[in-house]
Amino acid sequence: MSFDEYPYANRRAYVFSRRPLESPLPDVSFVADDPARFVHRLKREPGGRIWVVGGGAVASALLSAGLVDEMVLTIHPITLGQGIPLFERHAARSGWNLQSTKQWHNGLLQVTYRRSQVP
Secondary structure, three states: OOOOOOOOOOOOEEEEEOOOOOOOOOOEEOOOHHHHHHHHHHHHHHOOOOOOOOOHHHHHHHHOOOOOOOOEEOOOOOOOOOOOOOOOOOOOOOEEEEEEEEEOOOOEEEEEEEOOOOO
């Protein structure tokens, strides 16, 4: 919400929240539902790819439910020393195949993986 211009205009966006909130933008809805249940329903609807940006709790819920087909990890060259883990403990072991990497001049690295069969 802090962007000068909202970068996802004309795309449906859902924000997971522990409590329902009113959205200031027409294409943004706040969702208090379980992330795995919500994404499972979304995958049954017509449309394209679903892009989920979230923390460890959302990622772990979707990984445990087998709902992640592709994972894009962006690595910043900064160590915080504390914070929220990338993944919380989750029930499913999954394997991943490297699809691509992209490096920026500031040291940022983006790695894309696709789900594979567990070894």
